[in-house]
Amino acid sequence: MVQAFLDRGFNVVPVVPSIADRAVRAVPELPGSRVLITLLDAKNLAVVPDQSERGEARRRGRAARPPRGYRAWRTRLAETERELGIDWPAHAETMSGLRRLDNVQECLVDVLTRGVAGDAIEAGVWRGGTSIFMRAILAAYGDRDRRVWAADSFQGLPKPDPVKYPADARVDYTRFPELSVGLQQVRANFARYGLLDDRVEFLPGWFRDTLASAPIDRLSLIRLDGDLYESTIDALDALYLKLTPGGYCIIDDYGAIDACRRAVDDFRRAHGIEDAMIPVDWTGVYWQRC
Ligand SMILES: C[S@@+](CC[C@H](N)C(=O)[O-])C[C@H]1O[C@@H](n2cnc3c(N)ncnc32)[C@H](O)[C@@H]1O
DSSP: OHHHHHHTTEEEEEOOGGGTTTOOSOOTTSTTHHHHHHHHHHTTEEEEEOOSHHHHHHHHTSOOOOOTTHHHHHHHHHHHHHHHTOSOOSSOSOSSOHHHHHHHHHHHHHHHHHTOOOEEEEEOOTTSHHHHHHHHHHHHTTOOSOOEEEEEOSSOOOOOOTTTOGGGTTOOGGGOGGGOOOHHHHHHHHHHTTOOSTTEEEEESOHHHHTTTSOOOOEEEEEEOOOSHHHHHHHHHHHGGGEEEEEEEEETTTTTOHHHHHHHHHHHHHTTOOSOOEEOSSSOEEEEOO
């Protein structure tokens, strides 16, 4: 079903607010496309035009010869996508986008400047880019003590368990092989920047098995990017009490993924957390633990 759309210059992507005005209801040259799109919607997937040159060409049904101004438009679009982190980039080490990376930098520099004790952790690292950036910031500021913890299955997201976590019933990301990046690849990405050293600690495995027992003393920055309710609540349960007052908790998917938002809201409610939640961009939020 998906191939039929790809062949006609469209992509099938998870439903997130940012694609709302790009999603199409029908592909005229594909008979029955309305029904197929409804079926995909039931799986929380949407059909959007593939904005690459190949996609354009396929939609136009002719060899790619970009119209005037196309390349400049395409470049601007790519810059916007990367700034806001709305795509899954083919090659970049992170899908986070510049605004969310700036937020990581601001939070980490702030805890360094104010001497808020503790390491930094990212739960859900994918190709490692944001964790690499954290390690780079520590190096750039001459920090000699703190570690960066990189927690991931290194084999993609877990299969949703809708019985235990009903909020995850509609978010099955196991169908996207591109979300699975092995530990060796992530280590190689750190090494490529000269940042693979003994101050980077990997926690391979499911969050439910690794985070609570990890030998982490204190944290000054927690960054959660595991998408699911299960992944978010497991990480908050295991890590939040280690967050030093004055440190930061960053949630990548609060705006984009309903399941993640519910986990955060449930956790904050259950623990009486009223620290102001501040938006980073269309999806990321953070708060400072008082
Ligand atoms: C959206 S990607 C993270 C993107 C990354 N932070 C970046 O900067 O590009 C989600 C990652 O979380 C991991 N993940 C999600 N839930 C997990 C869980 N419960 N246990 C272990 N890893 C998990 C996946 O393997 C995947 O690498």
